[in-house]
Amino acid sequence: MNAHITLTVIQGVILYPALLWKIYQLTRAPKDVARWMVTACLACFAASYPFGLLAGNVNQPDPGPIVPLLFQHILLCGLVYTLACFFLFSALPAAQAKRRAWLEAVPLGAAILVMAAVTVLMPGVPPEKYPLSGVSIFYLTADLYLTYGIASACLFARRYARGASPRLARGLLVASVGFAIGAVGGATLIAVVLVHWAGAAIPWLLVQATVFLVFPSAILLVVGLSYPGVATRVAAARVWWQHLRMYHRLGPLWTRLHEAFPEDALSRVRLNPWRDALSLRGVHRRYYRRVIECRDGLVRISPYLAHLGDDGSLADRLTEALHAHARHDPVPQEGMPVALPDGDGLDDDVRELVTLSESLRTAAA
Structure with a gap:
C-alpha cells in the first residue's frame, strides 16, 4: 500500500465519524447557522470522497474520468466555501455575514462554471487521451479557488481563535495549521499543473510534496473542527465517571x-x-x-x-x-x-x- 492510499484511508477513517458527530450536534441545535456550515463542510468532504474513488483517485496532473472528477472538485470547492461561511457567521453579525457570504459565492460560482465548461467540451475519449490544455485549465481553476479559499480560512481561523473559548481556540489553531499546510499544498499543485502544461518534467520532490501536504492538511482540518465537541464530551465523561465513583463510595x-x-x-x-x-x-x-x-x-x-x-x-x-x-x-x-x-x-x-x-x-x- 503506497503513501497516497494509506493517507486516503486514514482520511476516510477520521472523516466519517467526525461527520456523524457533527450531524448529532446539529440535531441538538438545529438553528445554529455556524454549526450548519461546519456540518455542510464535512458533508462536502465526505461526499467528494467516493467521487474521488470513481475518478480513479488520481494525482494531479493525471486526469481521471471527467464527470466524477467534476463532482469531486465541485464538492471540494463547496467545502472551502462553507468553511469561509462558518467563520463569517461565527464572528460577524448575521446581516454582515450574509453579505460577505454572497461575495464569497462569486469566485465559487466562477470556478464551477469554468470546470463545468471544460467538462462539457471534453471529447468522449479515455482520460489518458484528454487534451492537455483542457485538463490543465480544469485543475488550475480548481486549485486556484481552493488555495484562495484555504488561505482565507486560515486567516479567519487565526483571527477568530483570539476571542474564542479555550477549547474552540485550540481546535481552530489546529485547523489553521491544516489550512496553512493546505494552502502550501495548493500552491505546489498549481506549480505541478503549470510545469506539466509547459511540457517539462515534473520534479519528483514536487510530486511528493503534494501528497504529504494536501492529505495531512485535510486530516488536521477534520481534527481541528471536531476537537471542541469531542473535548466537551470527554470532559462530560470525566465528570460522569467521577459522579459514578462518588455515588458508590x-x-x-x-x-x-x-x-x-x-x-x-x-x-x-x-x-x-x-x-x-x-x-x-x-x-x-x-x-x-x-x-x-x-x-x-x-x-x-x-x-x-x-x-x-x-x-x-x-x-x-x-x-x-x-x-x-x-x-x-x-x-x-x-x-x-x-x-x-x-x-x-x-x-x-x-x-x-x-x-x-x-x-x-x-x-x-
Missing part, C-alpha cells in the same frame, strides 16, 4: 442513614441492589440525590451525636448514634454540625461525606 454512609430514616428518601421506588450496582443511567441524578439524602440523614442523627460528646472517631460515634436511634432512645434537644467541609463548594462537601462513608466501611470490616 457514598454507599456505606447512605445505606446506614437510609435504614434509619427511610422516609427521607427522595425516590419512592424501591432500590434494587444489583440494578443500582450495574446501572449506568441517570448517574448525575442519582449522585445528587444520594448526596442530599446523606446530608439530610446526618442532620437528623446529629442530636444523638451531640449527646455522645467528642470521644472516639466520628464513624464510631455515628454507629453508636444510629444504634441509639434504633433503640428509640429519647431524642436530645440540640444537634451539632457533622462532617463540615473546609470549603463552600459541593465537591468539598462530597469529599467529607466520602471520607465518613469510607470510615464506616473500614469500621464495619
Whole structure:
C-alpha cells in the first residue's frame, strides 16, 4: 500500500465519524447557522470522497474520468466555501455575514462554471487521451479557488481563535495549521499543473510534496473542527465517571442513614441492589440525590451525636448514634454540625461525606 492510499484511508477513517458527530450536534441545535456550515463542510468532504474513488483517485496532473472528477472538485470547492461561511457567521453579525457570504459565492460560482465548461467540451475519449490544455485549465481553476479559499480560512481561523473559548481556540489553531499546510499544498499543485502544461518534467520532490501536504492538511482540518465537541464530551465523561465513583463510595454512609430514616428518601421506588450496582443511567441524578439524602440523614442523627460528646472517631460515634436511634432512645434537644467541609463548594462537601462513608466501611470490616 503506497503513501497516497494509506493517507486516503486514514482520511476516510477520521472523516466519517467526525461527520456523524457533527450531524448529532446539529440535531441538538438545529438553528445554529455556524454549526450548519461546519456540518455542510464535512458533508462536502465526505461526499467528494467516493467521487474521488470513481475518478480513479488520481494525482494531479493525471486526469481521471471527467464527470466524477467534476463532482469531486465541485464538492471540494463547496467545502472551502462553507468553511469561509462558518467563520463569517461565527464572528460577524448575521446581516454582515450574509453579505460577505454572497461575495464569497462569486469566485465559487466562477470556478464551477469554468470546470463545468471544460467538462462539457471534453471529447468522449479515455482520460489518458484528454487534451492537455483542457485538463490543465480544469485543475488550475480548481486549485486556484481552493488555495484562495484555504488561505482565507486560515486567516479567519487565526483571527477568530483570539476571542474564542479555550477549547474552540485550540481546535481552530489546529485547523489553521491544516489550512496553512493546505494552502502550501495548493500552491505546489498549481506549480505541478503549470510545469506539466509547459511540457517539462515534473520534479519528483514536487510530486511528493503534494501528497504529504494536501492529505495531512485535510486530516488536521477534520481534527481541528471536531476537537471542541469531542473535548466537551470527554470532559462530560470525566465528570460522569467521577459522579459514578462518588455515588458508590457514598454507599456505606447512605445505606446506614437510609435504614434509619427511610422516609427521607427522595425516590419512592424501591432500590434494587444489583440494578443500582450495574446501572449506568441517570448517574448525575442519582449522585445528587444520594448526596442530599446523606446530608439530610446526618442532620437528623446529629442530636444523638451531640449527646455522645467528642470521644472516639466520628464513624464510631455515628454507629453508636444510629444504634441509639434504633433503640428509640429519647431524642436530645440540640444537634451539632457533622462532617463540615473546609470549603463552600459541593465537591468539598462530597469529599467529607466520602471520607465518613469510607470510615464506616473500614469500621464495619
